[in-house]
Amino acid sequence: MYLVMGSLLPGMTIVVVVVSVSTVQGSADPNWCYWHIVCKIYLPIRELAARFSKSTRNPAPAGWLGRVSQDRGNEIVRIRFVRQIAACLLVSSIPVLAAPAPDLIVYGDYVLTMDPSRPEILDGAVVVDDDRIVAVGTREDIDARFVASRTLPGAGRVVMPGLINGHTHTAMTLFRGMVDDLDLMTWLNQYVFPMEGRFVTPDFIRAGTGLACWEMIRGGTTTFVDMYFYPDEIASVVADCGLRAVVGAPHIDYPSPGFKGWDDSFAAAEDFVRRWQGKHPRITPAFAPHAPYTVVPEHLRATVEKAAELQAPITMHLAEAPAETEFVSEHYQTTPVQHAARLGMFEQPLIAAHMVQLNAEDIALTAQGGVGAIHNPTSNMKLGAGISPVPEMLAAGVNVGLGTDGAASNNDLDLWEEIRMAALLHKVASGDPTALPAGQALAMATRLGAAAIHMGDKVGQLKPGLQADLIQVAVDKTRHQPLYDVTSHLVYVLDSTDVVSTVVAGTVLMEERRVLSMDEAALRKAVAERSAEIRAALAQQAKQ
Numbered sequence: 129m130y131l132v133m134g135s136l137l138p139g140m141t142i143v144v145v146v147v148s149v150s151t152v153q154g155s156a157d158p159n160w161c162y163w164h165i166v167c168k169i170y171l172p173i174r175e176l177a178a179r180f181s182k183s184t185r186n187p188a189p190a191g192w193l194g195r196v197s198q199d200r201g202n203e204i205v206r207i208r209f210v211r212q213i214a215a216c217l218l219v220s221s222i223p224v225l226a227a228p229a230p231d232l233i234v235y236g237d238y239v240l241t242m243d244p245s246r247p248e249i250l251d252g253a254v255v256v257d258d259d260r261i262v263a264v265g266t267r268e269d270i271d272a273r274f275v276a277s278r279t280l281p282g283a284g285r286v287v288m289p290g291l292i293n294g295h296t297h298t299a300m301t302l303f304r305g306m307v308d309d310l311d312l313m314t315w316l317n318q319y320v321f322p323m324e325g326r327f328v329t330p331d332f333i334r335a336g337t338g339l340a341c342w343e344m345i346r347g348g349t350t351t352f353v354d355m356y357f358y359p360d361e362i363a364s365v366v367a368d369c370g371l372r373a374v375v376g377a378p379h380i381d382y383p384s385p386g387f388k389g390w391d392d393s394f395a396a397a398e399d400f401v402r403r404w405q406g407k408h409p410r411i412t413p414a415f416a417p418h419a420p421y422t423v424v425p426e427h428l429r430a431t432v433e434k435a436a437e438l439q440a441p442i443t444m445h446l447a448e449a450p451a452e453t454e455f456v457s458e459h460y461q462t463t464p465v466q467h468a469a470r471l472g473m474f475e476q477p478l479i480a481a482h483m484v485q486l487n488a489e490d491i492a493l494t495a496q497g498g499v500g501a502i503h504n505p506t507s508n509m510k511l512g513a514g515i516s517p518v519p520e521m522l523a524a525g526v527n528v529g530l531g532t533d534g535a536a537s538n539n540d541l542d543l544w545e546e547i548r549m550a551a552l553l554h555k556v557a558s559g560d561p562t563a564l565p566a567g568q569a570l571a572m573a574t575r576l577g578a579a580a581i582h583m584g585d586k587v588g589q590l591k592p593g594l595q596a597d598l599i600q601v602a603v604d605k606t607r608h609q610p611l612y613d614v615t616s617h618l619v620y621v622l623d624s625t626d627v628v629s630t631v632v633a634g635t636v637l638m639e640e641r642r643v644l645s646m647d648e649a650a651l652r653k654a655v656a657e658r659s660a661e662i663r664a665a666l667a668q669q670a671k672q
């Protein structure tokens with residue numbers, strides 16, 4: 129089989145490269161084969177040809193070739209070009225004739241792909257080059273085909289996709305444990321909003337988001353959806369620490385940190401989305417209107433229109449608690465879900481957080497609209513919001529993911545807890561122990577979660593072509609013994625301290641539990657400074 133690639137460069141230079149695919153070792157894997165040929169053979173030749181065509185069209189500047197004439201100069205360039213192509217073909221054929229050299233191979237006694245067509249591989253490996261997965265297979269198969277410059281050993285470990293936190297407010301880590309055991313509206317209106325007004329600044333966001341990212345890297349979360357203030361600061365922390373995020377720019381009708389109300393917060397959200405779209409491969413900017421009880425219908429319509437114009441996703445709290453249902457019923461004579469659908473919100477990629485208060489019609493509308501629903505079991509239980517109809521949504525075909533919500537209502541960002549809570553909660557709620565089985569709960573944190581945040585073509589499974597976002601989890605500790613079923617252990621036995629390595633877009637962010645991409649001491653110092661102010665304010669309040 130031959131692969132023919134060609135380009136017409138400016139100046140009418142035609143580059144045609146013909147490669148015999150059958151000579152490439154590992155050609156059984158078409159993704160790898162295509163990638164190798166394009167990156168290692170075609171692109172370098174095209175690059176050289178482009179340089180050649182440019183230098184022959186634009187005569188060399190005086191002095192560039194010393195005292196040789198222009199004709200002689202072009203001849204030298206031509207000879208160099210031919211030599212460079214020969215060298216390029218020779219160099220690129222070395223790994224072809226030997227074994228290809230990807231950047232990283234991650235091994236595991238078990239590879240849990242979350243890909244329904246090949247769910248589990250015993251004694252396997254995942255091959256990563258640059259930011260992508262290029263092959264997944266048994267150790268024997270992978271070792272016969274690849275030699276990587278870096279490996280992560282896999283004895284006693286599971287390799288699986290990184291976890292996806294579909295709804296959080298990262299910088300609220302600095303409000304962890306500030307106030308507990310209240311219902312949503314009391315918690316928000318009497319404590320959280322006033323404290324945010326006093327303390328949330330760009331410095332607060334950098335420290336709080338940094339703390340959250342550190343906790344997520346340690347716990348095996350590789351992608352999260354955030355909605356919090358000063359999204360530029362959030363995006364910059366994400367870019368630096370190596371995680372992947374949908375960063376929602378918040379807008380709300382009331383005064384909020386940095387804003388007077390709707391007009392300025394909505395304008396800033398649009399500006400943020402415009403500036404971050406296509407800017408960073410790991411950051412997706414989004415619109416984040418707060419909730420149906422804090423944003424009036426005409427403003428939600430404006431969000432939808434702007435999101436449609438900019439082709440950006442929307443994330444919003446929806447159908448969270450009984451108070452919201454009462455508010456929407458009283459003001460708009462419908463349910464929160466039907467209110468959002470009527471405003472056109474389901475026509476855009478929507479990530480709807482909480483989704484607790486739904487009737488059968490709401491579930492059907494959610495499925496029809498392709499809305500991603502994010503289940504936040506711990507936060508919903510703690511705020512007494514109710515129990516989301518997750519098994520019913522899944523049965524209707526809704527992509528349901530998992531989220532922690534902020535650390536002020538959880539009080540951590542540990543997705544393993546959410547997986548287990550979800551698996552247990554729905555058994556209690558229905559009185560049916562077969563409800564939300566372990567495999568489904570795990571899928572909600574990976575494959576289904578990725579689909580719920582509209583990134584199913586990028587992350588959430590281990591398969592060639594997807595982003596290399598993966599984790600290794602230890603299953604060999606004494607408290608893990610005996611092990612008969614990996615999925616059962618991941619859901620009902622393991623916790624976040626069992627995560628050994630975290631890889632995002634091919635970069636190892638944590639190895640052997642050491643976070644490589646963040647400075648823990650500097651982070652702790654910043655957190656201590658910011659939390660000292662909050663502690664003093666709480667002490668003052670307690671005296672009054």
Ligand SMILES: CSC[C@H]1O[C@@H](n2cnc3c(O)ncnc32)[C@H](O)[C@@H]1O
Binds near residue numbers: 380
């Ligand atoms: C404008 S988005 C950020 C805004 O949302 C607040 N928040 C945090 N958790 C919840 C929740 O569960 N329901 C509603 N609002 C929540 C956060 O404190 C920010 O003010």
Ligand SMILES: [Zn+2]
Binds near residue numbers: 445
């Ligand atoms: Zn929330």
